[in-house]
Structure formats: structure tokens, C-alpha cells
Amino acid sequence: MNEEIKYYNFLPRLWLILAAIWFSGCISMDVPDKFDNPAEEAVTHPYGKWVYVYSEEGFYQGELMAVEENKVVVREKNESLVHIDSQNVGKMKVRVVNTRAGRGVGISLLGTISTISHGFIFVISAPAWIISSIFIDTRNRNRGYEIWERGGDSSEALTAMRKHARFPAGLPEEKSEQRD
Amino acid sequence: MMGISTRGHLSAFLLMFLIAACQLTETSLHEPEVIEDIDPEQAVLKAHMPDGGMYIFEEQWSIETTGENGDTTIVSGEAEKYDEERELIEESQVELDVGDVALFETNKVVSNPAVAAKTIITVASLGVTAYCAANPKACFGSCPTFYVPEEDTTRLRAEGFSHSFLPSLESRDVDMLYHFQPHDRELDITMKNEALETHVVRHVDLLAVPSPENGRIFKDQENRFWEVSHRTPPVECQSPGKECLAKLQEYNDREWYGSAGRESLDEQEEIVLSFEPDFDANAILIAGRHTLLTTYLFYQSLSYLGEDAGQWLARLESGDNLMQHTEVTRLAGLKVQIKTEDGWEEVDSITEYGPLAADIHLVHLPEINSDDAVQIKLQAAKGVWRLNHAALARTGQKREPESIPPHRAEPVAGGFDDALHSLLDPEKHLVTLPGEDYTLSYRLPEAYEEYDYFLDNKGYYIEWMRREWTEETEPEKFIELILDSSTVFERLARDFGEVEDEMEDIFWNSRYERRD
Numbered sequence: 080m081n082e083e084i085k086y087y088n089f090l091p092r093l094w095l096i097l098a099a100i101w102f103s104g105c106i107s108m109d110v111p112d113k114f115d116n117p118a119e120e121a122v123t124h125p126y127g128k129w130v131y132v133y134s135e136e137g138f139y140q141g142e143l144m145a146v147e148e149n150k151v152v153v154r155e156k157n158e159s160l161v162h163i164d165s166q167n168v169g170k171m172k173v174r175v176v177n178t179r180a181g182r183g184v185g186i187s188l189l190g191t192i193s194t195i196s197h198g199f200i201f202v203i204s205a206p207a208w209i210i211s212s213i214f215i216d217t218r219n220r221n222r223g224y225e226i227w228e229r230g231g232d233s234s235e236a237l238t239a240m241r242k243h244a245r246f247p248a249g250l251p252e253e254k255s256e257q258r259d
Numbered sequence: 260m261m262g263i264s265t266r267g268h269l270s271a272f273l274l275m276f277l278i279a280a281c282q283l284t285e286t287s288l289h290e291p292e293v294i295e296d297i298d299p300e301q302a303v304l305k306a307h308m309p310d311g312g313m314y315i316f317e318e319q320w321s322i323e324t325t326g327e328n329g330d331t332t333i334v335s336g337e338a339e340k341y342d343e344e345r346e347l348i349e350e351s352q353v354e355l356d357v358g359d360v361a362l363f364e365t366n367k368v369v370s371n372p373a374v375a376a377k378t379i380i381t382v383a384s385l386g387v388t389a390y391c392a393a394n395p396k397a398c399f400g401s402c403p404t405f406y407v408p409e410e411d412t413t414r415l416r417a418e419g420f421s422h423s424f425l426p427s428l429e430s431r432d433v434d435m436l437y438h439f440q441p442h443d444r445e446l447d448i449t450m451k452n453e454a455l456e457t458h459v460v461r462h463v464d465l466l467a468v469p470s471p472e473n474g475r476i477f478k479d480q481e482n483r484f485w486e487v488s489h490r491t492p493p494v495e496c497q498s499p500g501k502e503c504l505a506k507l508q509e510y511n512d513r514e515w516y517g518s519a520g521r522e523s524l525d526e527q528e529e530i531v532l533s534f535e536p537d538f539d540a541n542a543i544l545i546a547g548r549h550t551l552l553t554t555y556l557f558y559q560s561l562s563y564l565g566e567d568a569g570q571w572l573a574r575l576e577s578g579d580n581l582m583q584h585t586e587v588t589r590l591a592g593l594k595v596q597i598k599t600e601d602g603w604e605e606v607d608s609i610t611e612y613g614p615l616a617a618d619i620h621l622v623h624l625p626e627i628n629s630d631d632a633v634q635i636k637l638q639a640a641k642g643v644w645r646l647n648h649a650a651l652a653r654t655g656q657k658r659e660p661e662s663i664p665p666h667r668a669e670p671v672a673g674g675f676d677d678a679l680h681s682l683l684d685p686e687k688h689l690v691t692l693p694g695e696d697y698t699l700s701y702r703l704p705e706a707y708e709e710y711d712y713f714l715d716n717k718g719y720y721i722e723w724m725r726r727e728w729t730e731e732t733e734p735e736k737f738i739e740l741i742l743d744s745s746t747v748f749e750r751l752a753r754d755f756g757e758v759e760d761e762m763e764d765i766f767w768n769s770r771y772e773r774r775d
Binding site for chain 2: 118119121123125126178223241243245246247250
């Protein structure tokens with residue numbers, strides 16, 4: 080009985096810890112629906128991926144048009160093309176695919192509620208559901224993004240991100256001449 | 260009571276894993292010069308043009324080499340054409356000269372690796388249901404799997420007695436460990452039961468055969484071992500609509516394969532290989548494995564039998580040979596023919612079953628003078644074979660193998676501690692259940708680098724009936740499959756066509772296994 084009381088006293092703290100894990104682990108981007116496609120649609124999508132570019136010149140977001148040796152080109156929401164000097168890019172975040180991670184949340188919730196029927200085993204099974212759900216959901220959510228960061232863990236060059244661009248072979252000549 | 264609750268809870272948890280984890284994409288870029296390395300079966304192809312336009316080949320595209328000197332490579336298929344603003348211009352049949360393309364991009368849907376990394380027990384009964392429910396005949400099956408060390412990893416390199424699905428069909432299976440290169444005298448092979456099957460294993464021995472100088476040992480279909488010191492790959496390969504030469508020249512993981520017949524499963528396809536040997540040849544080496552078509556047909560047969568499957572299989576077990584006439588086996592063979600003055604002459608048919616691991620077979624040919632160009636035709640039902648390699652060869656002496664039983668059999672996941680005694684005693688079997696793995700240890704000969712190695716296993720397996728299969732119980736169709744397969748093959752061609760593209764993914768992802 081005493082054990083049970085201790086457990087219920089611990090619950091509020093547990094929720095706080097779990098909430099902190101949940102929110103701290105998540106990558107998020109505000110991506111227009113047109114660029115937020117699940118895997119089966121993303122593979123045939125003709126556009127570049129939606130990107131956040133953090134550079135010394137400023138923050139830009141839009142469709143990734145090209146990643147060349149000396150510049151990153153982004154088409155912003157207002158359709159203007161922005162050419163960013165590669166040397167100034169500190170970080171790029173790309174929305175690769177919508178993993179539909181949210182679909183797991185409902186199941187997690189149902190699973191957690193179902194532990195009420197487990198009697199005292201609830202003490203073990205409910206936290207097991209919650210903790211595992213948080214880790215799995217966060218991980219799945221994050222897998223929908225790819226991040227390049229200067230000096231980061233990856234040794235890849237910035238140009239490795241060109242595969243997410245509309246023009247991975249480089250901007251066609253006509254567009255190269257357009258500068259906003 | 261507690262056990263049931265825990266299992267249900269675990270199953271729901273796994274379901275959450277499988278639904279929530281779901282699918283990602285894999286994008287790769289390819290320079291036009293290496294376009295032939297791309298497997299058309301595996302991905303959506305985007306061809307980026309220098310003017311910013313793009314073609315998207317979603318399915319049924321192919322790469323062919325044409326031109327008088329074979330110097331023009333064409334990508335062809337149904338494609339959507341977009342301009343640089345990504346306006347759809349047209350959707351039509353396209354033939355694209357690779358030289359006109361700036362860059363190729365492939366995209367494919369892949370399963371989330373988080374599942375593999377984090378799942379402790381994958382695909383318990385509910386997991387199987389979740390993954391295979393839509394196409395239960397695509398679920399993983401077919402006999403014990405053997406994983407062999409290679410460099411820093413282990414690879415699935417052999418499978419055991421694939422067609423021995425009853426005690427009366429217990430048989431021996433010998434697979435060459437072609438890629439295995441020993442670094443010391445100890446070899447650990449992992450034997451797994453990854454399917455919803457009971458495996459009954461009589462023995463798993465290693466066969467060591469001394470290699471000739473500058474040559475290797477290969478086995479024929481009678482499990483006789485031959486020295487081969489001369490080999491030469493084809494110089495030309497003709498396969499309608501599919502590039503094959505590059506895939507067959509070396510024995511590696513690249514495979515030539517195509518789709519099953521859409522009108523009937525017994526529609527035939529053929530590859531014609533041309534060789535220019537500088538030695539007197541008398542054999543051909545062919546490496547490959549089955550696609551999942553025969554597995555599908557086996558499951559379909561059990562599905563037709565439904566709840567009566569046990570009774571029917573018991574009839575076969577008790578000597579009723581009705582089922583032995585099933586024409587499912589007719590689809591399995593790969594006919595080998597040689598061009599003679601009188602036309603094509605059949606020399607043999609490779610009938611080894613199994614969709615899991617490729618094996619290499621030696622087929623004897625009539626004596627061929629080194630002056631003659633040689634043409635060999637391989638013929639099989641469409642979409643039944645995946646081929647890795649072909650080479651004309653000259654056999655030397657027949658050699659006897661040295662049999663090496665395991666000196667240790669240690670359970671890795673589940674299983675019995677005294678497994679070794681069961682494997683060594685010819686009167687006993689080692690019985691394994693889904694998810695059980697064993698590490699089998701062998702001590703190689705002292706001059707271990709001077710041998711070729713083969714895995715020699717014997718046993719049978721019992722397929723577990725799946726609830727989904729019993730929902731299709733139609734024994735009259737099973738009878739039809741035996742007596743008048745043509746009609747059934749036509750009907751199943753349509754059914755199989757609907758699942759063929761996704762079957763590989765479902766099959767490999769529905770392995771029943773424990774992972775760390």
C-alpha cells in the first residue's frame with residue numbers, strides 16, 4: 080500500500096520529465112502541405128524539398144532549388160529566388176518526408192488508457208506505455224527531417240544536400256541569371 | 260492470466276511500432292555514366308535534363324544498350340515530363356538517350372530503420388497479422404536460414420531443404436559458400452528459424468573440398484564436386500526488354516530478374532548467352548535463386564486447402580501420390596539449352612528451390628572446342644528466377660569432400676542447450692521453433708585457405724497454417740491446380756500481379772526473429 084502511495088506522489092514529476100523529453104527531442108518545421116508528403120507521394124514529387132537555411136546573411140525558408148559548390152538557392156514563399164553564399168551557411172534543415180508519426184499518438188493514448196484494466200500492474204504498464212511511446216514517436220517524427228550543420232557530426236559536404244533540391248545537377252542557366 | 264494480458268499488451272505495443280514507424284524515402288543521385296548500376300525494379304527514376312526539365316519514370320522502365328557498337332544507352336518506359344517550373348507537359352512512352360541527361364535521381368520507399376534498431380522482438384503473431392494481413396501469401400517462409408561471416412558482418416548465404424515441407428519429403432541440401440573467405444580455423448554459422456514454421460533438422464555439416472591451384476570447386480545437381488580451373492563470363496546477353504550482361508558477368512549480389520506473366524504464370528522467358536572461350540569448355544556455372552512466385556504458389560495451395568490442409572498433407576504423407584502431380588513444380592525449373600547445328604538442344608534443368616539465398620550450380624555440357632563460339636539459352640517461367648551469374652567452364656577431376664560436423668551448437672535465442680547431440684546423432688533431429696537461433700561452430704582444416712566450403716544440411720519443415728489462409732478455403736481450386744493448372748495459372752497471374760511489386764518488402768519485413 081505504501082509503495083502505491085509513493086508511486087502516485089511521483090506521478091506529477093514523471094509527467095514533467097516525460098513532457099520535457101517529448102518537446103526537447105522533436106524537430107519541427109512549418110511546411111506548406113504541398114511540400115509535406117508521405118513517402119509514397121514524396122518519391123514522385125517533382126519539386127525540391129522544403130528547407131530552412133540558417134546563414135550569416137539571415138534565415139531563409141522555401142523550396143530548395145539547388146545546392147552548388149558556392150551557393151544555395153531557395154525559392155521563398157513569395158516565389159523570389161534567394162542565392163545564399165555557401166560559406167555563410169551554418170545549418171540547413173530539410174523536410175524530407177512526412178512520417179505520419181502523429182498516427183502513433185492515438186494508439187499510444189489508447190494503449191495507455193487500456194492499462195487501467197491491468198489492476199495494480201498499471202503501476203508498471205502505464206509508464207512503460209508512456210515512455211516507450213514518447214521515445215518511438217519522437218524518433219519517428221525526427222526521421223522525417225535531414226539536418227546539415229557546419230562542424231556537426233556529419234562529415235558530409237553541404238553539397239550532399241543537393242539530392243533534396245529541385246535541380247540537383249545545378250540551377251539551369253536561365254534561372255542562374257535571375258537574382259532577387 | 261497474467262501471461263495473456265502481457266502478450267496482448269506486447270502485441271498492441273508492436274502494432275503501435277509498426278503503424279507509427281511506417282515508411283521513409285531513400286534518395287540517391289547517379290551520374291549518367293553509371294546508370295546501368297541502377298536496378299529498375301527498385302526505384303522511381305527521375306531524369307534531370309540540362310534545361311531544368313525532368314522526366315519521372317514511376318514503374319516499368321528499363322535500361323538498354325543499343326547502337327551498332329553498343330555505345331548508346333537508352334532509358335525507356337512510361338514517363339511524366341515536367342518543365343523547369345514543374346508544369347506537367349505530357350505523360351507518354353519515352354525513350355531517353357542517357358547522354359542527353361544531366362543527372363539521374365532514384366527514389367524509393369523504405370521501412371523505417373528505427374524499427375529494426377529498437378524492436379526487441381519483432382513480428383509476434385499480431386505483428387505478422389499487421390504486416391501481412393493484406394497479402395498473407397507474401398509473408399516470410401521457407402526453411403532454415405544460414406548466416407555466414409563475411410568481412411565485418413554476416414550474410415544470409417544458404418537456406419535449407421526449401422521443398423521439404425513434410426517428414427516424407429525430408430531431403431539433403433548442399434549450398435556452396437562461394438563468398439566465404441576464412442581468416443582462421445574457426446567458423447561460426449548462425450542458423451535461424453525466421454518463419455512461422457517448425458524446422459526439423461537432421462544435420463548441418465560443413466563440406467571442405469581442396470581447391471585446385473588457380474581454380475575452385477563447384478558442385479553439380481547430383482552433389483558431386485568438380486575442379487574448375489577455367490571460367491569465362493558471357494560476352495553477350497540477350498533478354499527482351501532487360502539489360503542482363505553486366506548483371507551476370509560477376510557473381511555478386513546484383514541480379515537479373517523480371518516480372519511474372521500477366522496473362523498466365525506459365526508464360527516463358529529466356530536469356531540467350533554468347534561465350535567466346537579460349538579453352539575447351541564442358542560445363543556452365545549458373546548462380547541464382549527463386550523469386551517469391553513459387554513461395555506464393557505454395558501458400559496459395561495451402562490457402563485453397565484451408566482448414567483441411569492437415570488432412571490433405573496427411574494423405575500425401577501416407578503415400579497418396581495425387582498431390583505429387585501438382586504442376587506448381589512445373590514452374591520451378593530453369594532449362595539449360597545449347598545451340599547446335601540442329602537448333603536448341605536441352606542439356607539439363609536446374610530445379611533447386613528457394614527464394615532466400617542464391618546458390619551456384621554446375622551443369623555439364625557436351626564437349627566444346629575452344630575455336631567455337633557458344634550460345635546457351637536459359638528458359639524459365641516468367642518472373643520465377645533471379646540470376647546473379649553465368650560462366651562457361653572446364654571441369655577437371657571429381658573430388659570427394661571432407662565432412663566437418665559442428666563441434667558446438669549454442670542457442671542464441673530460445674532453443675535447447677543439448678542441440679549439438681541432436682545434430683550429431685543421425686537418429687535424432689533438432690527441432691526449432693519460430694524465433695530460435697543457434698550458433699554452429701566448425702573447425703576448418705589446417706590449411707583452411709586451400710579449400711572451398713559447402714553447407715550440407717538435411718531435414719524438413721512444417722508450415723504453420725495462418726488464420727488468414729483459412730478464409731480462402733476452396734479445395735476444388737486445389738484439385739484444379741493439380742489437374743488443370745492452365746486455368747488456375749491464368750487467374751493467379753492477375754492476383755500475383757497485384758502483389759508482386761510489394762511482395763519482397765513484405766516478405767523480408769515479416770521475418771519472425773529476435774533482435775538486440
